[in-house]
Amino acid sequence: MSEVRGARSRAVRRAAPWLVLVAAAAALPLLSGDPTITYLATTAGIYVLVGTGLNLMFGYTGQVSLGQGALVAVGAYTTGILMADHAWTFWAAAPVAVAVAVGAGTLMALPAFRLSSWYIALVTLGAAMAARSLLVEFEGLTGGWSGLMGIPRPALGPWELGERDILWLVLAVNVMLFVMVRTIVGSRLGRGMMAVRDAPEMAQSVGVAPARMKLFAFACGGATAGLGGALLAVHHGLVTPDDFTLDFSILFLLVVIIGGAARLAGPVIGTLLFFALPELLTGLAEWRGLIYGAALLVLMVYAPQGVAGAWEKLRARRRSSGVPADTAHTDTADADPGVPIEAGPPRGEPLGVELIGVRKSFGGVHALRGIDLTIEPGTVHAIVGPNGSGKTTLLNVISRLLRQDEGQVILDAEDVSRAPAERLARRGVARVFQTPRLLGTSSLRDNVLLGAYTRERSGGPAIVLRLPWARREQAELAEEADRLLAGHGLAGRASEEAASLPHGEQRLLEVARALMARPRLLLMDEPAAGLTPRELESLGRLIRAIRDTGTTVVLVEHHIELVASVADVVTVLDRGRLVTSGPPQEALGDARVVEVYLGAPA
Ligand SMILES: Nc1ncnc2c1ncn2[C@@H]1O[C@H](COP(=O)(O)OP(=O)(O)OP(=O)(O)O)[C@@H](O)[C@H]1O
Numbered sequence: 001m002s003e004v005r006g007a008r009s010r011a012v013r014r015a016a017p018w019l020v021l022v023a024a025a026a027a028l029p030l031l032s033g034d035p036t037i038t039y040l041a042t043t044a045g046i047y048v049l050v051g052t053g054l055n056l057m058f059g060y061t062g063q064v065s066l067g068q069g070a071l072v073a074v075g076a077y078t079t080g081i082l083m084a085d086h087a088w089t090f091w092a093a094a095p096v097a098v099a100v101a102v103g104a105g106t107l108m109a110l111p112a113f114r115l116s117s118w119y120i121a122l123v124t125l126g127a128a129m130a131a132r133s134l135l136v137e138f139e140g141l142t143g144g145w146s147g148l149m150g151i152p153r154p155a156l157g158p159w160e161l162g163e164r165d166i167l168w169l170v171l172a173v174n175v176m177l178f179v180m181v182r183t184i185v186g187s188r189l190g191r192g193m194m195a196v197r198d199a200p201e202m203a204q205s206v207g208v209a210p211a212r213m214k215l216f217a218f219a220c221g222g223a224t225a226g227l228g229g230a231l232l233a234v235h236h237g238l239v240t241p242d243d244f245t246l247d248f249s250i251l252f253l254l255v256v257i258i259g260g261a262a263r264l265a266g267p268v269i270g271t272l273l274f275f276a277l278p279e280l281l282t283g284l285a286e287w288r289g290l291i292y293g294a295a296l297l298v299l300m301v302y303a304p305q306g307v308a309g310a311w312e313k314l315r316a317r318r319r320s321s322g323v324p325a326d327t328a329h330t331d332t333a334d335a336d337p338g339v340p341i342e343a344g345p346p347r348g349e350p351l352g353v354e355l356i357g358v359r360k361s362f363g364g365v366h367a368l369r370g371i372d373l374t375i376e377p378g379t380v381h382a383i384v385g386p387n388g389s390g391k392t393t394l395l396n397v398i399s400r401l402l403r404q405d406e407g408q409v410i411l412d413a414e415d416v417s418r419a420p421a422e423r424l425a426r427r428g429v430a431r432v433f434q435t436p437r438l439l440g441t442s443s444l445r446d447n448v449l450l451g452a453y454t455r456e457r458s459g460g461p462a463i464v465l466r467l468p469w470a471r472r473e474q475a476e477l478a479e480e481a482d483r484l485l486a487g488h489g490l491a492g493r494a495s496e497e498a499a500s501l502p503h504g505e506q507r508l509l510e511v512a513r514a515l516m517a518r519p520r521l522l523l524m525d526e527p528a529a530g531l532t533p534r535e536l537e538s539l540g541r542l543i544r545a546i547r548d549t550g551t552t553v554v555l556v557e558h559h560i561e562l563v564a565s566v567a568d569v570v571t572v573l574d575r576g577r578l579v580t581s582g583p584p585q586e587a588l589g590d591a592r593v594v595e596v597y598l599g600a601p602a
Helices: 002-031 035-060 068-085 089-114 119-135 163-185 190-196 202-205 208-234 246-259 266-280 282-300 304-323 391-398 421-427 444-450 460-464 468-487 501-517 533-548 560-566 584-589 591-598
Strands: 351-361 364-376 380-384 407-411 428-434 520-524 552-556 571-575 579-581
Touching: 002 163, 002 246, 002 407, 035 190, 035 246, 035 266, 035 579, 035 584, 068 119, 068 208, 068 380, 068 584, 089 119, 089 163, 119 246, 119 266, 163 190, 163 208, 163 460, 190 202, 190 208, 190 282, 190 444, 190 460, 190 520, 202 208, 202 421, 208 282, 246 266, 246 304, 266 282, 266 304, 282 591, 304 591, 351 391, 364 391, 364 407, 364 571, 380 391, 380 533, 391 520, 391 552, 391 579, 391 591, 428 501, 444 468, 444 501, 460 468, 460 533, 468 501, 501 520, 501 533, 533 552, 533 560, 560 584, 571 591, 584 591
Parallel strands: 380 552, 380 571, 428 520, 520 552
Antiparallel strands: 351 364, 351 407, 571 579
16 A cells, blocks of 8 residues: 555656646746747747657657658648648648658658668758758749748637647647657557667567567657647748758757657757747847757767756766665675576467578678578577587577578478568567667666567557556566566666666576567577676576476577586587587587587687
């Protein structure tokens, strides 16, 4: 009971500054008789709206866009044309504006599937530049340089909204969007977005399809920009090409970066600092360009995570300096990783793998030279060999992160030679990487929950609408994640940031994430690297326990003692060729193995 009360009071404490901010903004027109203040507050609110959508795209999904201003223009002109020229109501025109901007945003996203984020920045910059020219060129539709005038205010029946009503409308939209974005980033969708941003291969290995996730992020960015444009059109009453300069597009990216990318408060802080403040201190408005530049430089040097990020860091430092030294977790010695693993049973029978004539080259380097190998379901199958012998490449081919040049990969009698990695994740294949790939700035709990990406049943609409079954599923999975963390010696630390963990615990966290998938086949790449002797012992117990629950384990490992103690079968590779495969004593005692591997200095 007291726990529930504590959680409630924490939620109230967290919400309080936001409630005060919204109440203060809503009271502005009542407290100040100056219509300019109301006008500026409305504009700032619209910028926060667009910035929040861009934050989802850029902050959470890592997709840079310099074209948001162009999408705002699309929303504003669509609304203007429909309302001024065709006498549509705002309520009918705004959804169309949103849909058109989503379409335009999605078109802009197409190159994102093939290009790195900096090329996407260039593509979107091009879109921003082209938008203004197009607005001028299509004079018949857009009014050319003079733009569209006489866009009416929204009306509710006979009642036309005034300036302050529009401010309240913008505030209400912002509150709804804020709650939606908060729900998204705390859900599997948000975790999937951050995985695409932080480690695309890891994202695929847990079942996230990066292309779909990027598309979703661009669609969200397009929708908010379109809605922002619709509101801007009725707020200004006219739209001209001069409203949508290149500076206007860049402003949104700056607002997000300066306020704090991937922080909910980022766009609000960014807008207040870089739009509202200079506008209010009228003398400063002309200096905005200089202020942007100087502040950006200072921030990038001293607080690359933006104002909200710097504030979070400061609070974390204050909190940790208040923690007595003996309770602070500073090394891995406290951790008691190993059994019991507290993972539920695998989601099906263990998976077997068959490789037939698999070849893979990187330019002139032949990493795999025709591998034929059978991995029996329900076994621990170790792959050993000297550095560069092709072990990781083999795991990558099995997990489909790499496509082989020749040969076939059969998973449980199904030919998956052309399947994408995310499809294998859905079939129950999980992966632990050679160097941990985590959501560094997310909590340990969120990292483990990411492992359940393909297990979660609730779809996007159920998550966004916070439907009861979606919330129930989320709560149950969070409990399971906490149990897994406890089983890995990380009890009571679910809210800590993953990047703050020492290396050994980051590895354990990855294993916990993989187990959260309830895998039928677990691929582990050198999980023993960098572990202490105690952690190694626990890892051995853990691997056996995982196999005993009915999961096939493929273990790439240099630590021969560990291999000898846990493996049912050992396969030895050397320079891309399979040397031998068999029970540990037999395989590791083979004279060829002693020559190619064990004879080499350890
Ligand atoms: N993406 C890549 N591009 C170019 N060469 C690569 C790539 N990945 C692997 N290689 C090369 O392929 C060969 C096999 O590499 P792989 O990482 O599979 O070996 P490994 O047995 O896992 O080595 P280690 O034990 O050092 O991790 C090496 O010569 C490596 O340099």
